[in-house]
Amino acid sequence: MKKTIGDLPVLFNEKENCCGCSACYAICPVEAISMEPDEEGFLYPAVDAGKCIRCYKCLAVCRFKEEQRIKGYYSRGICG
């Protein structure tokens, strides 16, 4: 029987919503997240689908998106 497995966590939809603090990278219990530079040289988390166990701790730990939501920045049509 095929094992069902949840969706891969989406840590940000737009770059505006990630400050690169590395909290998600640090909290991942299986080291499935790496911090990778984009073409501007800023680090963003990347989730390794093979390693990720879908515990979603990385989503829960992110203070930045939460505080943007409170400030009304997150919903400014920038992000879903």
Add this chain to the structure above:
Amino acid sequence: MNWEAPKVYAVKHKDISTRMASRSGGIFTALSDNILEQGGIVYGCVLTDDFLAAHVRAEKAEDRNQMRGSKYIQSDLRGVFKMVRTDLDAGKKVLFSGTSCQVAGLQGFLGKEYDHLCCVDIVCHGVPSSNVWKAYIKWQERRNHSKCVNVDFRNKRDHGWAAHIETMMFASGAKVDSEVFKNLFYGHHILRPCCYQCPYKSTMHPGDITIADYWKIRKAAPGFNDNRGVSLVLLNNDDGNAAFEAVKEAVEYRACRIEDSLQTPLVRPFERPECREVFWKDFHKRSFRFVAKKYGGYVPENRIAVNVKKLKKKLKRLLKTLT
């Protein structure tokens, strides 16, 4: 729990050499000295051997001293949060310093409050791209035909606290002052995209203590400024207050009003420039010289020489007509 409004102080470290080695008034050194004296650990941002910014752990004052001075690029935090947790769980006192979003990130990661953790966040304009910084250094090395051996993002010793001039030292012994990177920074094209929507742009911050350059010092505490650096210190809660009380002996201070102390990053984030994409296209497709001219206020030397020649000719003519 943070207070509803911070307590505000203007602060200068009593030791002038400490103040000259610090970006503003040296409050970071006073606070971190107190932690080190108790066998505690200090975390903060240093410049690596390849001139990039990264957070490190310090047990000794000499290592902590590398954290002094602002590095105007985003600091790499990889590996640091876990080290902080290990130190805290071992019962060590810890001071963590960084941008507001880095402090909030650490607090989120820890998930609980520790009595022996002191968080200090810096008032933050936004963080520039390290790729642009690297390209800038390479360009300066080419122009000066020598390897860069040291940089100061904002040279206070030679130019004073308020000036913003970066200085590069080269293996050849040459020392070059420039404002090109400063201009790129303040043009805002090179900030991390999230900084245009930074949720920490108010007088409320995640740290126990928030520190900044006291740009409004003349209004807030007349007579206190000597252009060698004054720190704006916001105490955000009881813990921050206690940490400041413990170092009052080491500093000169004045109590101030928050209304007299505001600068843009305490009110709102800077706007994303409309032509941000154009900048990055230019950066990736054109030479750095082109970028420096278009966005960094760079005027090639030969142009200056030509202008001086023209001016001399004009003056000569003028003198002739007068005599």
